[in-house]
Amino acid sequence: MAARHWNWFWLGVAVICAAVFLLRPQEPPKVIQADSAVKVAEPQPKLLALTFDDGPRRATTAKLLEGLEQRGVQATFFLIGKQIEGNEDLIRQMADSGHQIGIHTFDHVELRNLSPADIHRQLDPTREALRAILGDRELLLRPPYGFVDDTLLQQADSPIILWSVDPEDWHDRNVQREVAHIVSHVQDGDIILMHDIFSESVDAALQVVDQLHQAGYAFVTVDDLLLSRGITPETGKIYRHAHPD
Numbered sequence: 455m456a457a458r459h460w461n462w463f464w465l466g467v468a469v470i471c472a473a474v475f476l477l478r479p480q481e482p483p484k485v486i487q488a489d490s491a492v493k494v495a496e497p498q499p500k501l502l503a504l505t506f507d508d509g510p511r512r513a514t515t516a517k518l519l520e521g522l523e524q525r526g527v528q529a530t531f532f533l534i535g536k537q538i539e540g541n542e543d544l545i546r547q548m549a550d551s552g553h554q555i556g557i558h559t560f561d562h563v564e565l566r567n568l569s570p571a572d573i574h575r576q577l578d579p580t581r582e583a584l585r586a587i588l589g590d591r592e593l594l595l596r597p598p599y600g601f602v603d604d605t606l607l608q609q610a611d612s613p614i615i616l617w618s619v620d621p622e623d624w625h626d627r628n629v630q631r632e633v634a635h636i637v638s639h640v641q642d643g644d645i646i647l648m649h650d651i652f653s654e655s656v657d658a659a660l661q662v663v664d665q666l667h668q669a670g671y672a673f674v675t676v677d678d679l680l681l682s683r684g685i686t687p688e689t690g691k692i693y694r695h696a697h698p699d
């Protein structure tokens with residue numbers, strides 16, 4: 455009889471062990487494996503386009519290019535035609551580093567209320583000077599002060615790029631204020647307006663890059679920003695940002 459009791463005992467032990475095995479907590483499923491065939495959708499990166507007007511100016515633009523290079527950041531430069539001569543090496547360096555280049559008139563004049571002939575007197579020589587350095591390429595237009603009228607839309611021969619964040623860096627040239635303004639106003643898809651002719655703006659821009667990199671933003675050219683959001687820039691159309699839908 456004692457042996458039979460022991461059989462029931464061991465059967466009971468076996469049932470409890472099986473129950474414990476079957477009810478054990480499951481391991482969470484593995485989500486990402488480097489070379490797994492199952493791909494998990496990556497979150498879309500938050501993108502910003504830094505843009506710089508009124509250059510090139512050797513003293514400040516060269517320092518900015520160096521700082522952007524160190525950070526692996528691409529930006530967009532809207533250049534003034536009459537400042538191209540003598541700065542050809544800087545402009546070539548911009549292009550070689552992957553920055554985008556656009557035009558900002560020859561003499562930094564307002565393009566609103568100009569005749570078609572006067573508009574072309576500002577845009578065409580600037581385009582030609584840049585193409586002589588960089589080869590034939592599309593060049594975006596940023597009109598000074600952001601002033602646009604119907605005649606300009608018809609005559610621009612370029613997409614027109616305005617902006618969605620403006621720290622007014624020309625105003626008091628205060629690095630901390632500019633950085634705080636940009637960091638507190640940006641959202642995914644913004645185009646930021648700055649001027650690479652001020653050393654304070656260069657310092658502010660690099661601090662902004664460092665702070666917003668930590669916040670998960672990546673900096674790209676205007677074209678890359680627009681294209682990554684499915685927008686193909688068109689001649690005579692205005693673009694201010696590429697916020698997600």
Ligand SMILES: [Zn+2]
Pocket residue numbers: 507508558562598599
């Ligand atoms: Zn300007």
